[in-house]
Amino acid sequence: MSSEWQKRDEESASQIVNVLIIGFWGGILWSFIGIVACFFNFMKFSPKFILTSWSGAHWIEGWLGTVITLLIFSILSMAAALLYYALLKKFQNMMAGIIYGAVLWILLFFIIKPVFSGLPSMEQLKGNTGITSFCIFILYGVFIGSSISYEYQEKQKKNVPDIKTT
Structure with a gap:
């Protein structure tokens, strides 16, 4: 009995690690896309706002500012991925990710x-x-949502015993 609980704990921890990895890469990817969108003048602000809001240092505009911005957003994205996992992991359609991305955009621009x-x-x-900016958040939500839901559904399939008919 103890080994069964230990196996479940290990699988649960493994799933949380996967969620954190998805969040980390989602944060890097979509904040980088935001930086590129700003560079090509699709947006008038850069994800570097997270640094420029508190400091006007010259280094923020260089490569170091870009790297630190990507790391900050990847850490925040891991928290967002954990929230998605806790609330919406069972949804198999993209609509949950679309709504999640829209809610994050609304939170950022209206609340935070x-x-x-x-x-x-x-x-x-x-x-x-x-x-x-809205579309980037929507795509981020779809990325996080689809990845986490897929991982969760695959885990559920592995736990369902095979029914063999004879």
Whole structure:
């Protein structure tokens, strides 16, 4: 009996590690896409707002600022991935990820906005900037949601005993 509980604990810990890895890479990938979108003027703000909100240091605009921004967003993304896992892992369709991404965008621009002075207000989010940032969040939500739900469903399939008919 003890070994069965130990096996379940190990599988659960393994699944949490997978969620953290998905969150880490999701944060790096989609914040990098945000930086590229800013570079090509699809957005008027960069994900570097997370640093520029508290410091005007010159190094933030260079490669070091980009690396630190990516790392900060990857850590925040791991927390977002854990939240998705806790609340929405059982949903198998993309709609859960789309809604999750939209909710994260709304949280950032309506609730958490006062914390980040480098983030534009809703009045400044016109045209390409608003649409691009919203779409990046939607795609981030789909990435996190699809990856986590897929991993969860695969784990469930492995735990279901095979029914053999004779």
